[in-house]
Amino acid sequence: MRQSYGEKCFQFFNYTVLIVMALTMILPLLQLLAVSFSSPIAADSRKVFLLPVEFTLDTWTHILQNKVLWKSFAVTVYITVVGTFLSMFFTVLTAFPLSRKEFLLRKPIMLAIVLTMIFNAPMIPFFLTVRELGMMDSLWALIIPALISTFNMVIVRTFFMAVPSDLDDAAKIDGCHDFRLLFQIYLPLSKPVLATVSLFYAVAYWNTFQKAVLFIRSPELWPLQMRLRAYFTSPEELAAVNLITNDADFNTTTLKAATIIFATVPILLVYPYLQKYFVKGAVLGSLKE
Numbered sequence: 001m002r003q004s005y006g007e008k009c010f011q012f013f014n015y016t017v018l019i020v021m022a023l024t025m026i027l028p029l030l031q032l033l034a035v036s037f038s039s040p041i042a043a044d045s046r047k048v049f050l051l052p053v054e055f056t057l058d059t060w061t062h063i064l065q066n067k068v069l070w071k072s073f074a075v076t077v078y079i080t081v082v083g084t085f086l087s088m089f090f091t092v093l094t095a096f097p098l099s100r101k102e103f104l105l106r107k108p109i110m111l112a113i114v115l116t117m118i119f120n121a122p123m124i125p126f127f128l129t130v131r132e133l134g135m136m137d138s139l140w141a142l143i144i145p146a147l148i149s150t151f152n153m154v155i156v157r158t159f160f161m162a163v164p165s166d167l168d169d170a171a172k173i174d175g176c177h178d179f180r181l182l183f184q185i186y187l188p189l190s191k192p193v194l195a196t197v198s199l200f201y202a203v204a205y206w207n208t209f210q211k212a213v214l215f216i217r218s219p220e221l222w223p224l225q226m227r228l229r230a231y232f233t234s235p236e237e238l239a240a241v242n243l244i245t246n247d248a249d250f251n252t253t254t255l256k257a258a259t260i261i262f263a264t265v266p267i268l269l270v271y272p273y274l275q276k277y278f279v280k281g282a283v284l285g286s287l288k289e
Contacts, residue, residue, distance in 0.1 A: 027050070029261070029264070030050050031048065031049060031050060032257040032260055032261055033257070033261055034048050034049065034050055034051055034052045034053075035048045035052075035253065035254055035257035036059050036060065036254055036257040036258035036261055037052035037055055037056065037057070037059070037060070038052045038053045038054060038055070038056070038254060039053065039054035039056055039249055039254075040249065040250055040251035040253065040254055041054070042054050043251070043253040043254050043257070044251065044253055056249045056250070058249040058250045059249075059250040059254040059255055059257075059258045060258055062250060062255065063255065063258045063259060063262055068227070069224075069227060069259070069262070071220065072222050072223060072224045072226070072227035073224055073262075073263075075139065075221060075222065075223050075224070076205075076206060076208070076223040076224040076225075077266075078139065079139060079142050079143060079205050079206075079208060079223060080202050080205040080206045080267075082143060083142070083143040083146065083147075083201065083205040084198055084201045084202045084205060086143065086147060087146070087147055087148060087149070087152075087201045087205075088194065088197065088198055088201065090147055090148050091148055091149070091152055091153050091156055091197065092156060092182070092187070092194075094148060094153055094157075095153050095154075095156040095157035095160055096157075096160055096178075096182050096186065097178075098110055098113075098153075098157050099157045099158075099160035099161045110157075113150055113153070114150065114154070116150050117150045117151065126145070127214055127215075130145060130214075130215060135215065136215055136217070137215065137216060137217045137218055137221065138215075138221075139221060141211060141214075141215035141216070142205075142208050142211050142212060142215065142216070142223065143205075145211060146204065146205070146208075146211070149200070149201070149204070152197045152200055152201065155193060155196070155197055156190070156193055156194070156197055159190055159193040160186060160190070163186060163189060167185055168181065171185055199270065199271070202267065202270065203267060206224075206266075206267045207225060208223050208225060209223075209225040209226065209229070212225065212226045213226070224263045225263070228259060228260070228263055231255075231256070231259055232256065
């Protein structure tokens with residue numbers, strides 16, 4: 001179908017805006033990557049833009065040998081994997097009954113759940129509740145309070161409601177109970193929305209910071225974002241002994257850049273594998289016939 005002049009202009013405008021937005025996100029990341037591979041003098045004199053100046057691997061050698069950083073990385077991976085699995089499990093178990101027309105209490109329960117999106121729990125009662133439950137200085141304090149996101153649950157529920165009711169009738173004729181209906185029929189049909197919501201949860205857990213500041217006291221339980229904060233407020237901890245002895249070609253500027261890349265890239269690598277589901281899942285889960 002041939003496009004009109006107005007449609008071509010609109011499409012050109014859209015592509016231009018999207019490219020500019022993409023560059024504003026990609027270029028700072030590429031610049032940090034280039035700084036992490038550059039010499040300290042070049043980094044501090046701001047000579048580095050998108051390509052390394054006076055290329056060196058010393059910064060990354062130091063970062064990859066930092067056992068404390070790897071421990072925080074392991075904590076973050078644990079929180080992300082366990083938290084995402086549990087969040088998806090309980091989100092699905094909550095969304096499915098609330099999508100069933102035969103469930104008589106679904107409207108008042110749904111109203112009560114949606115109200116939590118409007119009225120968030122105050123910080124002090126939230127903190128006291130977690131403390132009274134005995135989760136202080138525990139990784140569960142970073143997982144359980146964020147177990148179900150109302151927004152994500154609504155997306156999954158709306159997707160379930162869009163599944164044709166004829167499938168339910170056919171399954172019930174064959175003797176399917178509700179759990180079998182959910183796990184053998186609904187979930188296989190819901191891969192796009194499940195992948196999308198899983199990504200939302202994974203990114204939220206990976207970037208956990210506020211709850212860690214509130215509930216984690218032991219440095220050995222710090223997630224990656226807390227460790228980054230500590231390194232940026234006390235950069236000498238990141239450089240350790242090497243800067244004192246001056247036997248390596250790096251400084252706090254290159255180390256900060258490398259640490260940011262170290263903390264950012266792993267979660268970015270998940271996107272390409274879920275990209276084919278992402279847009280479809282977000283759109284289908286946000287519309288209802």
